[in-house]
Amino acid sequence: MDVTRRDLLKLLGVAATAGLGPRALAEAADAPERLLDFEPLGNVTLLHLTDTHATLRPVYSREPDTLLGVGAERGKPPYLTGEAFLAAYGIPRGSPAAYALTYLDFPALAARYGRLGGYAHLATLVKRVRAERPGKTLLLDGGDALQGSATALWSRGEDMLRATNELGVEVFTAHWEFMHGLERVRELFGDRDGGGRFTGEFLAQNVSEVGWGERVFKAATVREVGGVRIGVIGQAFPYTPVAHPRRFVPDLTFGIRDDQIQALVRELRDDKKVDCVVLLSHNGIAVDLKLASRVTGLDVILGGHTHDGLPEPIEVGRTLVVSSGSHGKFLSRLDLEVSGGRVVGHRYRLLPVLSGAIAEDAAMAALVTEVRAPHEAKLGETLAVSESLLYRRGNFNGTFDEVILDALLKRADAQVAFSPGFRWGLTMVPGQAITLEDVYTHTALTYAGTWTREMTGREILTLMEDVADNLFHPDPYYRQGGDMVRVGGLAYTIEPAAAIGRRIRDVRVGGRTLQPARRYRATGWASLGEADGPPVWDVVADHLRSLKRVRMAPRPRVRVR
Amino acid sequence: MRQGHDTGLTRRAALGALGTVGVAVSLGGVVTLGGAAPAAAQALGQNEPLEAALKRVFGGRPMKDGSGMIKLDIPLIAENGAVVPVGVEVNAPMTPQSYVKHIYIVADKNRIPIVTRVALTPASGQAYMGANIRLGETTDVRAIVEQSDGTLLALTREVKVTVGGCGG
Numbered sequence: 001m002d003v004t005r006r007d008l009l010k011l012l013g014v015a016a017t018a019g020l021g022p023r024a025l026a027e028a029a030d031a032p033e034r035l036l037d038f039e040p041l042g043n044v045t046l047l048h049l050t051d052t053h054a055t056l057r058p059v060y061s062r063e064p065d066t067l068l069g070v071g072a073e074r075g076k077p078p079y080l081t082g083e084a085f086l087a088a089y090g091i092p093r094g095s096p097a098a099y100a101l102t103y104l105d106f107p108a109l110a111a112r113y114g115r116l117g118g119y120a121h122l123a124t125l126v127k128r129v130r131a132e133r134p135g136k137t138l139l140l141d142g143g144d145a146l147q148g149s150a151t152a153l154w155s156r157g158e159d160m161l162r163a164t165n166e167l168g169v170e171v172f173t174a175h176w177e178f179m180h181g182l183e184r185v186r187e188l189f190g191d192r193d194g195g196g197r198f199t200g201e202f203l204a205q206n207v208s209e210v211g212w213g214e215r216v217f218k219a220a221t222v223r224e225v226g227g228v229r230i231g232v233i234g235q236a237f238p239y240t241p242v243a244h245p246r247r248f249v250p251d252l253t254f255g256i257r258d259d260q261i262q263a264l265v266r267e268l269r270d271d272k273k274v275d276c277v278v279l280l281s282h283n284g285i286a287v288d289l290k291l292a293s294r295v296t297g298l299d300v301i302l303g304g305h306t307h308d309g310l311p312e313p314i315e316v317g318r319t320l321v322v323s324s325g326s327h328g329k330f331l332s333r334l335d336l337e338v339s340g341g342r343v344v345g346h347r348y349r350l351l352p353v354l355s356g357a358i359a360e361d362a363a364m365a366a367l368v369t370e371v372r373a374p375h376e377a378k379l380g381e382t383l384a385v386s387e388s389l390l391y392r393r394g395n396f397n398g399t400f401d402e403v404i405l406d407a408l409l410k411r412a413d414a415q416v417a418f419s420p421g422f423r424w425g426l427t428m429v430p431g432q433a434i435t436l437e438d439v440y441t442h443t444a445l446t447y448a449g450t451w452t453r454e455m456t457g458r459e460i461l462t463l464m465e466d467v468a469d470n471l472f473h474p475d476p477y478y479r480q481g482g483d484m485v486r487v488g489g490l491a492y493t494i495e496p497a498a499a500i501g502r503r504i505r506d507v508r509v510g511g512r513t514l515q516p517a518r519r520y521r522a523t524g525w526a527s528l529g530e531a532d533g534p535p536v537w538d539v540v541a542d543h544l545r546s547l548k549r550v551r552m553a554p555r556p557r558v559r560v561r
Numbered sequence: 562m563r564q565g566h567d568t569g570l571t572r573r574a575a576l577g578a579l580g581t582v583g584v585a586v587s588l589g590g591v592v593t594l595g596g597a598a599p600a601a602a603q604a605l606g607q608n609e610p611l612e613a614a615l616k617r618v619f620g621g622r623p624m625k626d627g628s629g630m631i632k633l634d635i636p637l638i639a640e641n642g643a644v645v646p647v648g649v650e651v652n653a654p655m656t657p658q659s660y661v662k663h664i665y666i667v668a669d670k671n672r673i674p675i676v677t678r679v680a681l682t683p684a685s686g687q688a689y690m691g692a693n694i695r696l697g698e699t700t701d702v703r704a705i706v707e708q709s710d711g712t713l714l715a716l717t718r719e720v721k722v723t724v725g726g727c728g729g
Contacts, residue, residue, distance in 0.1 A: 241640040242723060253646075255636055466724040469699075477637050478721055500699070 035096065035357060036125065040133060041347040042337030043226035046278065047129060047139045049122065050304030051326035053148025053176075053424040054160050054444075056368045058115030058355035061327045062427040063309070064394040065103045068560065070472050070497045078285050078308040078323060089311045100329055100352040101309050107389055110429050114356040117328025119163045120368055121353050123361035125331050126167060136226035141169040142304035142324070143236065143282045146188075147176035148424050150440035151375055156180050159371035161188045161197060166364050170200040171221065175237030175282045175305060179446045181248050182216075192218050203234020203280065205264060206257045207249075216252060220264050228275040228338045231268035233261060235281040237305060239480045245447050245528045256283065256477055258291050265297040269341075276338045278302060285310075285323045286476035292316035299343045300334065305481050307393070307423045311350050320346060327426065329353060379437035383544035386432050387551040392425035392442060395471070396558040397486045400425065400442055403552060404536065405488025407543030412452040412523035412533075415509055416460060416490055420526050421467070421483030434544055436537075443537045445526055450533030452523045458516040461504060464492070468503045472496040484558075490514070493559040506559070611667075614674045618665070619713060624705065627651075627714030633704045635718055642696045642722040649704045651688035651714075655681070661688035663707040668720075670700035696722050 069079030080088050082102050091097045099109035100116060130137050145164055146157035157180050164172065177185050190196025192215055205219035220233040238256045241249050261279065268274045276299045281288050284306040292301055293316050300313075301321045309325025313334070320343075324332040330350045337345035372379070392398040397405075401419055408417040425442040428434055455463075467485040469478070484494070493506040507514035525536040533539075544550065609617075634648035651661045660683045666676045679690040688706070696702070699721045706714040 239638055242638055246641070253636075253640055255640075463724055469721070470723060475637075475719075478719070480638070480723075 035354065036128075036351050038129075038333055038335070038349055038351070039347070041335040042345055043136060043228060044230065044276070044336040044338050045129060045133045045137045045226075046300065046302065046332075046334040046336065047126060047137055048142065048280075048302040048322060048324050048332040048334070049139075049328065049330070050142030050282075050302070050324050051144040051307055051424070052117070052119075052141075052328040053144055053326065053441075054146065054152035055117050055148065055328045055426075055441075056119050056151070056159065056163060056372070058118035058121060058353075059327055059329075059441075060110050060115055060427040060429055061117075061329055062103050062106045062389070062391045062393060063101060066395045066560075067308075068395055068472070068496050071474050073286070077314060078306070078310055091311070096352055096354060097311070100325075100354075101311065106427070107429050110427075113354060116355060117353045118355050118360075118368075119167060119328065120360035120365040121355045121358045122328055122331060123167055123364035124358050125351065125353060127361060129333060130168075133226075138171070138223055138225050138230060138232075139167070139169050140171040140232070140278075140280050140302055141167075141173075142280055142302060143172065143174040144176045144304065144326075144424070145172075147179055147444065148327075148441060149444055150379055150437060151371055153440065153444040153446070154375070155371070156184055157188055162367060162371065163364065165197075165199045166367050168199075170223070171232050171234065171280055172198060172200055172202050173204055173234035173236050173280050173282055174202070175240060178236075178240050178248050179244060181446075182250075182252065189217075191216050203232065204236040205233055205260055206238060206254055207236050208253050210251050210253050213253075219260075220268060222268065222272050222274055226338070229273065230338075231265075231272060231274035231277045233264050233268075233277070233279050235261070235279055235283055237282040237481075238287070243480050243482070248446075256287065256291065258295050261291070261298075262295045265295060269297055275341045276300070276336065276343055281305075284476075284479065284481040285314075285321070286479060288321050288323075289314060289316055290476045292319040292321050295319075300336075302332070302334075309350055313346075313348050318343075320348075322348065324350065326423070379435060379440075381436045382433040383436060383439065383541055384434045384547050384550050386428045386434050387430055387549055388553060389430060390428040390434070390550065390552060393423060393427075393483075395421075395483050396560075397555065398425075399552045399554055400428070401486040402488070402555055403543070403550060404442065404540050405486060407540045408450060408523045408525065408536070409488050410543060411450070411539050412521070414452060414489070414521045414523040416455070416520050416522045417488030418463070418522065418524035419486040419488070421471075421485050423482060434550065436541055439537050439540050439544070443525075443535075443540065447527070447531070448525055448535045448537060449527065449531030450523065450525045450536050450539055451527050451531040452521070452533060454519045455522040456516065457507075457509075457514040457518050457520065460490075460514065460520065460522070461507060461516070464504045464507070465501055468494060468496070469500040472503065473500075487557065491557040491559075493561060495561040608672050609674060611669050611674045615667070618675060619705070622711070622713055624713040624715040627704070627706055627716040630714060631704050631706055631716040633702075633716050633718050635702055635720055637719070638721045638723055639696055642698075644693045645696050645720065646691065646693050647702065647704075648691040649689065649706075651706050653688055653706075653708065655683050655686055655688060657683050658709075660685075660709045661706055662709050664688070664690045665703075665705040665707070666692065666694060667703040667705060668694060668696055668700050669703070670698055671696065696720060698722050 146160040151159045189198045189202035204217040207216045223230045279301045281303045282305045288301045288303040298319045303323045307326035308323040310323045313320040313322045335347045390400040404419050405417045470480045490509045632650040639645045664679045676694050703717045
């Protein structure tokens with residue numbers, strides 16, 4: 001940890017808006033851990049984390065350079081990156097906040113500030129807030145905790161469930177957890193009839209059985225916090241059956257179902273007499289913003305899925321929409337003054353989990369060591385050394401996507417390769433050894449098989465248009481989240497604001513215009529259907545072993561209009 | 562889809578070829594395919610263009626915006642294009658003087674766009690119908706309501722049938 005006094009003062013100039021007085025600022029400059037200071041407010045403290053993607057240990061995670069909004073969304077949070085993001089929130093370039101929240105100067109700032117997150121550091125932070133606010137805290141996790149690492153994959157979520165329990169998460173909802181299959185989710189989290197090994201409550205109002213429409217899980221709960229009654233509704237990722245192989249949730253139906261949320265809000269307020277209603281959501285921020293405009297009576301939406309880390313809640317009417325980032329980089333703290341059945345005051349900070357400035361919690365550190373111990377040797381195998389910044393996150397191909405696509409193309413001797421635009425996947429800085437573990441942090445799925453087949457030019461275009469519509473549909477309720485499918489072997493122009501069927505043009509394969517009727521040899525992984533090739537981690541690991549050193553500048557494949 | 566059997570095809574092949582099916586689960590409703598549909602179904606592969614279907618069933622009668630009265634419950638993104646549940650509820654009186662006579666479901670891009678028609682009477686008590694329909698591709702789906710005085714109301718919703726698979 002090497003934070004200069006000047007950097008701290010800059011950062012705290014921003015933090016001042018979050019309630020720090022001048023004295024606190026001056027003191028903080030001498031003590032890096034005071035970055036996390038927070039002037040308490042009111043009677044309730046909501047602590048929220050989401051989309052940690054099984055990052056048990058601290059990570060490098062670079063935010064996107066391209067995150068496009070369409071229509072009225074353009075140029076406003078959350079569709080801001082880099083300098084526009086810093087300007088919108090008054091964050092100085094080069095500060096710890098700029099490092100955590102943008103892609104700017106990433107390798108230099110990574111060297112200066114170190115890794116973010118890690119469950120042992122998160123646990124210290126959570127314990128500190130709980131000690132400061134006894135009886136007034138509620139810790140909620142928005143899901144995507146049980147996927148994203150080799151150990152979460154191999155243990156079928158076991159390691160992360162233990163870490164989640166150790167952290168003391170009280171309310172949980174889900175998305176990627178379902179890749180372990182409904183039965184495993186039931187085993188770990190229980191269902192509406194109870195059971196499970198999770199020590200908190202698992203909520204999902206929008207998961208029902210096909211046919212009778214009965215809810216599988218509990219929809220909502222009431223928690224006594226700080227002397228008031230908080231109603232919490234859980235919202236799992238609405239498009240789980242579409243975005244993943246159907247076999248994981250064969251007889252379930254999901255969806256947004258905001259009419260049901262409205263009914264639950266009424267029930268909580270009228271029958272259960274709660275003072276405040278919180279939606280723990282895995283919708284993605286654009287969906288949450290629209291939902292907040294349609295459902296009345298929600299005080300807070302704690303959102304995830306799209307991985308946006310926003311320094312301030314977005315207010316929609318009387319609803320505060322919070323988006324708490326990803327990969328354990330942040331812990332959201334929202335203090336509420338709840339009185340007379342409503343929220344009369346709030347204070348918020350997206351607390352950066354700077355691992356160098358927060359000591360490890362001993363119990364959590366021991367758990368992390370224990371679950372990793374049997375696998376350390378295998379995970380630590382160095383496959384190659386990175387000479388470039390390698391990352392995935394962003395609307396279009398990242399540099400580590402290019403490595404995956406190169407590996408796929410080479411193995412299948414294909415002309416075109418596809419890799420999903422997941423928003424999880426970590427960052428490797430120049431000079432860093434790329435280990436087998438790093439390959440898994442980009443690929444750890446229960447359906448990671450590779451495939452090779454012939455596709456017509458028309459099929460390729462249809463696929464690209466379909467994914468682009470999932471990302472850029474003008475109505476957020478039609479968006480599934482994620483980013484544009486990553487493509488190898490081809491280049492294209494995209495106009496996000498155009499209608500479906502008209503966004504993608506000038507597609508070129510190997511420099512030549514895509515022919516609709518021509519057949520191309522195509523490859524990919526993470527198919528929703530059958531895939532009989534080797535798992536993608538083997539393909540990528542072999543490729544990296546043969547490369548030894550990876551130099552990968554961003555490739556100019558996508559023109560945005 | 563009994564007409565599938567008439568052609569000697571399997572039920573599944575017929576459904577696949579038709580790209581449309583209206584399966585009834587309704588309250589007080591009688592589900593039929595729109596007028597000429599059986600003939601069209603026997604000539605597998607023949608499309609009835611949307612405009613022709615609407616003209617055949619509704620003539621050129623004007624349709625009012627039904628967003629104030631019709632509740633169309635259908636997934637925005639189909640979880641399974643082969644079985645898309647749709648529910649239509651009309652907030653209208655059901656008395657002998659004024660009632661909802663028919664509810665139609667129209668899927669614009671289906672080979673036979675008029676998917677189903679439910680007939681209601683004042684005795685139905687409530688203007689509600691539910692069905693599972695089949696959608697081969699992303700399309701607008703319309704609920705068209707015909708009241709006893711002949712008034713037509715329509716509400717349209719886009720339903721995506723997506724390749725999927727890239728959720729974050």
